Amino acid sequence: MPLGPKRPGLVLTLAAGLALAGGCQAPVTPPLSKGVGGDLAVKFKTDATNAQREALRARWGARSGGELLPGVERWHVAGGTDLEAIAQSLTQDPAVEFAQPDRLRRICTYPTPPSASQQWFLATQAGLNITTAWTSASANPPGNGVVVAIVDTGIDTSHPDLAANIATDASGNKRFIDEVGDGVEGSDVSYHNKDGNGHGTHVAGIVAANGTILGVAPGAKLLPVKTMRSTGDGDDFTIAKGLKDAADAGAVIINLSVGGPDPSPVLAEAIAYDFSKGAVVVIASGNAGQAVYYPAAYRGVISVGAVNNQRQVASYSNRGKELAIVAPGGDSPTDRARGIYSTFPTYDVVLNQEEGKSHNYAVQAGTSMATPMVSGAAALVIAEARLKGQSLSPEQVRARLLASATSIEGSGYHNSSGYGMLNPQGALLWGSHDGAGL
Amino acid sequence: MAMSRLLALGGALGLSIALGLLVRPVLAVTSGAPVSDPAPKDDHVVVTFRPNVGDYFPRVVDLVLGLKAAEPMRMKDTWRFPVGERGTQNDYATFFASLPYVAQVSPSPSQHEDSAPSSSYIPGELLVKFKAGVTQDQIDAFNAQYGVTIKGHITGIGVYQLQLPPDRSVEEMERIYKASGLVEYAEPNRRISIPRLPGMRPFRPGFPGSTATGSVKVRFVSGAIPDLVALVYGMRPLGPAADGVLHLAPNLKTSPDTAARILRLCPSVQSAQVSS
Numbered sequence: 001m002p003l004g005p006k007r008p009g010l011v012l013t014l015a016a017g018l019a020l021a022g023g024c025q026a027p028v029t030p031p032l033s034k035g036v037g038g039d040l041a042v043k044f045k046t047d048a049t050n051a052q053r054e055a056l057r058a059r060w061g062a063r064s065g066g067e068l069l070p071g072v073e074r075w076h077v078a079g080g081t082d083l084e085a086i087a088q089s090l091t092q093d094p095a096v097e098f099a100q101p102d103r104l105r106r107i108c109t110y111p112t113p114p115s116a117s118q119q120w121f122l123a124t125q126a127g128l129n130i131t132t133a134w135t136s137a138s139a140n141p142p143g144n145g146v147v148v149a150i151v152d153t154g155i156d157t158s159h160p161d162l163a164a165n166i167a168t169d170a171s172g173n174k175r176f177i178d179e180v181g182d183g184v185e186g187s188d189v190s191y192h193n194k195d196g197n198g199h200g201t202h203v204a205g206i207v208a209a210n211g212t213i214l215g216v217a218p219g220a221k222l223l224p225v226k227t228m229r230s231t232g233d234g235d236d237f238t239i240a241k242g243l244k245d246a247a248d249a250g251a252v253i254i255n256l257s258v259g260g261p262d263p264s265p266v267l268a269e270a271i272a273y274d275f276s277k278g279a280v281v282v283i284a285s286g287n288a289g290q291a292v293y294y295p296a297a298y299r300g301v302i303s304v305g306a307v308n309n310q311r312q313v314a315s316y317s318n319r320g321k322e323l324a325i326v327a328p329g330g331d332s333p334t335d336r337a338r339g340i341y342s343t344f345p346t347y348d349v350v351l352n353q354e355e356g357k358s359h360n361y362a363v364q365a366g367t368s369m370a371t372p373m374v375s376g377a378a379a380l381v382i383a384e385a386r387l388k389g390q391s392l393s394p395e396q397v398r399a400r401l402l403a404s405a406t407s408i409e410g411s412g413y414h415n416s417s418g419y420g421m422l423n424p425q426g427a428l429l430w431g432s433h434d435g436a437g438l
Numbered sequence: 439m440a441m442s443r444l445l446a447l448g449g450a451l452g453l454s455i456a457l458g459l460l461v462r463p464v465l466a467v468t469s470g471a472p473v474s475d476p477a478p479k480d481d482h483v484v485v486t487f488r489p490n491v492g493d494y495f496p497r498v499v500d501l502v503l504g505l506k507a508a509e510p511m512r513m514k515d516t517w518r519f520p521v522g523e524r525g526t527q528n529d530y531a532t533f534f535a536s537l538p539y540v541a542q543v544s545p546s547p548s549q550h551e552d553s554a555p556s557s558s559y560i561p562g563e564l565l566v567k568f569k570a571g572v573t574q575d576q577i578d579a580f581n582a583q584y585g586v587t588i589k590g591h592i593t594g595i596g597v598y599q600l601q602l603p604p605d606r607s608v609e610e611m612e613r614i615y616k617a618s619g620l621v622e623y624a625e626p627n628r629r630i631s632i633p634r635l636p637g638m639r640p641f642r643p644g645f646p647g648s649t650a651t652g653s654v655k656v657r658f659v660s661g662a663i664p665d666l667v668a669l670v671y672g673m674r675p676l677g678p679a680a681d682g683v684l685h686l687a688p689n690l691k692t693s694p695d696t697a698a699r700i701l702r703l704c705p706s707v708q709s710a711q712v713s714s
Contacts, residue, residue, distance in 0.1 A: 232632040235628065273595050
């Protein structure tokens with residue numbers, strides 16, 4: 001019996017089995033090979049005898065490669081044989097329930113490796129060495145479908161490198177939660193449902209740009225949650241509302257590149273709410289070279305510090321026992337070789353006027369930029385887990401990222417670098433997500 | 439009172455001449471010998487004024503802030519001011535650093551706007567979470583008792599954004615709400631910013647949507663001289679004072695938030711809030 005829509009459960013089971021056993025990739029990917037030479041998956045009927053099985057293998061010059069699933073054999077067939085033709089013939093045999101080539105499946109469109117001259121923080125060994133990490137990822141593109149909320153100044157959702165990755169509603173409309181609106185104090189009327197500053201668009205590109213430049217997780221979906229005005233400032237109430245609404249809107253990772261020296265019970269409350277909804281919360285530690293800012297300092301948050309292009313902790317990066325991890329944040333807001341190059345609004349915003357930034361792309365630096373690197377890596381981990389049928393809690397994602405981090409100041413925990421430098425490949429390959437004590 | 443009137447007149451006549459002439463008799467009482475110790479302590483701020491400011495202006499500042507104990511130091515144009523009861527050492531350092539006539543302040547204000555994000559808060563607002571089991575009727579009744587209205591609410595976490603009446607300060611209402619048995623916590627609605635790198639200047643106010651362009655609405659205590667306070671603070675009055683209220687434009691060295699914060703250091707000021 002041929003595989004068909006009447007047997008969807010079996011098809012899915014087989015596909016999953018093939019993917020796991022053969023090291024293939026997500027079944028959503030179309031086959032790259034027509035199946036000429038290689039392996040076949042053959043399921044015999046329950047009443048088929050061993051003699052019938054051996055006779056069929058002999059007829060087609062195949063040898064058994066063991067059992068893929070109960071009743072499903074893997075056959076190795078000599079090269080030069082048309083597997084599609086064999087499978088078609090086998091399915092006509094009364095002893096066979098179905099047969100199909102063990103099709104090659106892999107990520108068909110790995111993102112083009114990022115350019116080291118533009119994005120050292122992704123492409124080089126001093127950075128995240130992201131191309132190597134992507135080869136360990138099954139999701140296509142890496143981070144596929146994981147919703148990351150950017151709680152910030154908004155996002156330019158029309159940016160060509162971001163537009164396809166903006167989260168959409170059931171009708172296909174781009175989503176944008178604007179908490180500022182005509183809001184809490186004053187208004188941002190010129191930039192309603194837009195980024196009026198540039199910071200949020202830059203952060204978003206580091207997570208999930210997929211175009212001229214790339215993000216850490218180019219398959220992730222971005223949920224813009226605007227809580228900061230064009231001037232780069234917000235308030236506890238508006239940010240708390242954004243954190244809460246982001247989780248309610250289905251974000252599984254919440255990125256907040258914002259902070260201040262004062263604790264805030266309201267923000268702590270909103271973060272606890274996010275955890276209760278299963279969201280990972282990633283927050284910048286701050287740029288003052290002082291104690292870790294709030295709300296990054298709250299328990300359970302992945303608080304992120306910054307390193308430069310030499311993997312040295314940036315002098316401005318806040319430090320303390322609440323710091324969890326460091327990632328590239330650069331140390332120059334103007335030099336592409338030392339700062340972080342990412343997407344920027346396609347229209348005039350505050351940072352164009354204030355700092356002479358160009359449209360479309362710009363260099364920035366700080367823990368604000370290091371934070372979305374970690375959010376992107378979390379998206380890679382979650383996407384991978386989903387393909388394996390796993391559901392990771394925020395604590396488990398945090399533990400994977402921290403346990404796999406690379407020491408840059410000697411082994412163990414350090415106040416200035418936390419558990420070490422973000423290691424996306426290590427996080428993807430991490431076998432355990434217990435992480436007790438981290 | 440008479441002193442205040444004289445000082446007000448001084449403001450009208452010009453800083454350098456009038457203050458010196460009019461305040462001189464009073465200053466004789468508070469003058470002291472130069473102090474040799476140059477190191478600022480926690481309870482003092484050491485201020486070096488610009489050349490030619492003279493001895494009178496520091497003493498007027500001293501009086502207007504209610505400190506009444508400024509001491510000249512051996513270093514030229516340098517004075518030591520005690521920290522008053524209306525703020526921290528950092529608040530007073532911020533005040534002196536904001537004055538156009540000041541060259542240097544020690545210690546430097548730690549929340550200087552060029553480096554650290556502001557830790558100030560939205561004027562007239564309080565964030566409150568009431569205890570579990572407190573009914574909406576109880577909340578409404580408690581709020582009404584103080585003329586407080588609900589401006590926002592985050593369902594799911596149960597936090598209220600409260601709008602305070604104009605004649606109540608955030609600090610006062612925070613104390614009142616915290617003392618209530620109905621309340622789990624109460625805190626100002628603090629401003630929070632995108633972290634800037636050290637050395638980078640803050641975003642310039644005045645862009646579309648900016649609320650940093652506001653003035654400061656100052657309510658003075660009875661008998662105060664609003665124009666004198668404006669003169670000392672280097673802030674421009676936006677029209678005449680009416681019913682003890684004067685709107686001031688912050689000077690070039692301060693944001694509206696900071697202006698409101700340092701104006702509250704003055705005993706003549708009953709309340710100071712950013713007015714957008």
